[in-house]
Amino acid sequence: MRSADEALLRIDGLSIEFGALESPVKAVNNVTLEVRRGETLGIIGESGSGKSVTAMSILRLLPKDQARVTQGRIWFDGNDLLEAEPGQLRRVRGKDISIIFQDPATSLHPSFTIGAQLIEAIRVHDGRISKADARTRAAELITSVGIAHADERLDQYPHQFSGGMRQRCMIAMAIANQPSVVIADEPTTALDVTIQAEILSLLRVVQRETHSAVIFITHDLRVVAQVAERVAVMYAGSIVESGKVDEVFENPQHPYTSALLRSLPALDHRAERQVSIQGSPPNPSDLPPGCSFEPRCDVADGRSVCTTDRPPLQDIGGGRTVACHFSGETEAVAVNLSRHSMQPQAIAAAAQVDIEPVLRVENLDKRFAIGGGLFTGAKREVHAVNGVSFDVYKGKTLALVGESGSGKSTTARLILRLHDPSGGRILFGGLDLAKSNGRQLRDIRREIQVIFQDPFGSLNPRLTARELVTEPLKIQGIFDPNGPDHVGELLSRVGLSPSQWDRQPAAFSGGQRQRIAIARALILEPRMLVLDEAVSALDVSIQAQVLNLLADLQDELGLTYLFISHDLAVVRQLADSVAVMFAGRIVEQGVAADVYGSARHPYTKALLAAIPGTDTQRRAPGDDVEVTEARIDIAEHGCAYRLRCPIAQDVCATDSPSFARIEGTAHDVACHFGAVPVEVGAP
Amino acid sequence: MLRYLGFRVLQLIPIMILASIGVFLMIHLVPGDPVLTVTGLEASAEQMARVRHEMGFDQSLPVQYFDWIGRVLTGDLGNSLVSQKPTTELIVDRMPATIQLTIATMFIGLVLGIPFGLISASRKGSWIDKMVAGYSSFSLAVPTFVVGIVFILIFGVELEWLPTASEYIPFWDDPGGALKATIGPAFTLGFYVSGVIARFVRASMVEVLGLDYIRTARAKGVGEAKLVYKHAFRAASLPTLTVVGIQFGTFLGGSLVTESVFNYPGVGRLILKAILNRDFVVVQGAVLVVVAIFTLVNLVTDVLYSFLNPRIRAGNGG
Incomplete structure (x- = not known):
């Protein structure tokens, strides 16, 4: 018997390079870490930090023609996996060590049934198991991860499962052979927040039952706080700090960890400003000779040792390590990842009512016909947006919040008239946009500009930053090459230095691209910006920078924002009022402080409770979590939410709840039991 | 459906x-x-x-x-201006020869092309990959009449293994004779087809091998060989099917050059002769039939495609 303290898997001095030999991209630099039986090790880092590359290298899943391991060993069960013969490696893969990948939409083979893929996972390691026995085992497995009607489900293909269900299947596949190590690479990043909560608790149950060690890779600090016992923080390919999660988060020793924790948007209050880390991570093909974090570090303060000597990872006792020359100076930040008591805040909203809104949406409706095409039978209709009404006031931010499929992005597209509404009114600047067309619409589009989520796909790669921002002026026919340089002013304002103006998007990071997108949206001096998940693709330190920029611009220019997001913490930082959408309807709406502080709709409560790191989710010793069954359920009649609702009663099945104002507030809720505060346990 | x-x-x-x-x-x-x-x-x-x-x-x-x-x-394509025979009859007479040739061609093309494509995709960048790339460029670049003539020179004239001019011998009458008579034109066309298919299989395989679900299978412990032929080829075979269908349809319309080089009595030679004789009734009739066959084969391919693709097959109410 191995002792519990002994490392099950140990990575020793691992370095990995990509790209050409002459100018290698150093993705991983001298990483050492280990994981013990039954423990969860979180590896946290922003994109490009090398966390996923490290994880993939354990089972040698990096593309052979691109990645090179330049040094290091990966010890497992007395062998170096990097030296393992193909046959030996294959026996480890999926049997002793298994992986759960990030995107369940692409990680399952579309042409094989779920059953076939599970059966293969079992039989590939033991051909003596008959197909029938393997199928029985597969059925047990998917039942154990909370999928009902296992026998039927096994014969279905991945596209017949929802994202959360597919991830459950991936987990079932990963635990099929009772591995001793499970690597989870951003397993919930592609999922909605309530689904994420389900998957995280499922992983916890699975780990408790299998006693496997889990390596959990994520960019999300809240998630790591919830699932891991120990954490390793990676930056620019190296581990900068590691230790017990609670200790690292409460008393970070590396300036990067500290800054990362401080830049996390708070849930319980709206901060004056987001704490952000200046600059962006270094280019991994051109790392500075000293500390990689030095250019962004507050602690270094120009001291030469930081620019010349790379700090080694030092043991500072108590199972903690840190790589910083001046770790003692790191500002101690008490970041409480749990929600503080959320007292209903003063009702500050009433004042708004008299002012004329900039944008008023009334009973907006959109139905999409699906099917009726080549392959399907009867035509079906999806009611993507169902009687949505809201006002957005000048200089304020309204956030539309919801999970994927809730209709929030469709609503934004209707306002921009990228889709034609099926009904309702969109009043803006004295016009009903729902009925406008041609010339009118073109003029209005100057007034409402949009910024999309994907900073990579939404900028023409062949134009320079300056050209991209100039383009809208040319389209509108108001570009004056001899006039004052508004484009330059604006580019400076969003934080791009003149030396960067003539570069193409490929030369910019995600955050910088989003800055270009903001400048492009603002060049026409719009009254309103629609921000469709505009910061969702950005790393947390960069996200904070962009949120600050948006807030400053709003103050300076009196801009009105419609902010679409699935991220409740981000919304909290920017929104004056919040509208929560579910299945095409707004279910709760009000001043941000009210909605966060005293949520009335069970769905809003579920969303808030599902955020990792909140009290209800906090991992406690000996806590007993159950596998909840995966759901697919938007009710067709009555209240759409009732199938997931913990307080639903008979009336919910028959009557669709209408909006009711909570007395003395500007807080509306569409729930039969919402007008009175009912205490609801988290689902 | x-x-x-x-x-x-x-x-x-x-x-x-x-x-x-x-x-x-x-x-x-x-x-x-x-x-x-x-x-x-x-x-x-x-x-x-x-x-x-x-x-x-x-x-x-x-x-x-x-x-x-x-x-x-009503099925009347007119009578040949030269032989006075009904065009329909002329085409029906030649069709079996062309069908046999097409099947043999596709067989050779697939048997050579698929393994070449699979090998070069799974060893991307290796010398095997480069050899296969050279092979397929060569097979696509060399005109079929050159391949045909060289084939005849080697196997017909020098080695005297095969007749220099082929004829149509139905396979079920005399498999050996049919093989001898068909292999020349079939290889000539199949050589070309194998180049097309090898290229196409390689391209789709390279794409599929980089996908997440292949990584998943690898992480499960599936061996490299099985990964290639079971997981990746299953997905890559769907787009390949379309190309195979187009080739199949094309050759069912007869191949004017190859059939002439080998003096093979198929639809292609019928059309060529009719063109040379300015027998426009036969040309019109035969071309119309060829177009119809091509369209039908493509229809069958598409239907097959949607049947093999579970996302379409199991589509709502499918």
């Missing part, structure tokens, strides 16, 4: 109408007077006028078209 099938069959109608108009006009677009084919160059003006009237060429084009298409719909 049935709806889809019905829709696709309905789609054939406008395609065939357009094709028939094209084929019909073809004869009027090429220079020269088809009447001369019947009367001979020495004919008098009256003779030519009489023949022109008999053949309906003095009518307006729409009248001629509807006249012709009406007969085509």
